Amino acid sequence: MNSGIADLRKEYSSRSLLETDVELTPIVQFQKWWAEAINSQLDEVNAMTLATASSDGMPAARIMLLKGFDNTGFVFFTNYTSYKAMHLEENPKACLVFFWKELERQVRITGLVKKISEKESDEYFLSRPEGSRVGAWASNQSQVIESRESLENRYLQLSEQFKQKELKRPEYWGGYKLTPVIIEFWQGRPSRLHDRIQYSLTEDGTWKIERLSP
DSSP states (O other): OOHHHHTOOOOOOSOOOOTTTSOSSHHHHHHHHHHHHHHTTOTTTTEEEEEEEOTTOOEEEEEEEOOEEETTEEEEEEETTSHHHHHHHHOOEEEEEEEEGGGTEEEEEEEEEEEOOHHHHHHHHHHSOHHHHHHHHHOOTTSOOSOHHHHHHHHHHHHHHTTSSOOOOOTTEEEEEEEEEEEEEEEOOGGGOOEEEEEEEOTTSOEEEEEOOO
16 A cells, blocks of 8 residues: 555544534535535535446446535536436436535435426526537537547537527536435544434435434
């Protein structure tokens, strides 16, 4: 083992997370931590890891951006022909992970994923900067391409075309919502004795709150 890497460590000590601190439902608790992260002016607070798996269990993970959340779940957008979309078609289950290192916090959200409505995807797409909208048309996400130059040429060609017509959402691009069944809130603590509070959705629709060993 590389001792230089093995010796890297940080002591977490700034906060705690007790059962008496948390809200009755995980979305309200997430909203509480989200507000604190926003107020702390963290860089790209909405950055999250999205982990998926194919039907045969092969996993993949990548960084995405959260674009909305409410009591029903967490929303993100992508190309429907991408690897992640193929995974979600085969196996509509996924996990989101937020890591806010400045607050020594992590949130892990596991659940079921469905496409949001076309209307919702249209509304978000039209709210994006023009360059991002052209980029969605220019990119055949996850597909092999000839070169960077070919991608940029396609982008420029489409930019010219869309000067003559409305830049609507391509049918192969849109949003997903992950509806949670398990949400874990992790707060770093000294000596690796971290606080882990887990919410699990029960059959009657209520949330069970438990402490996990670190």
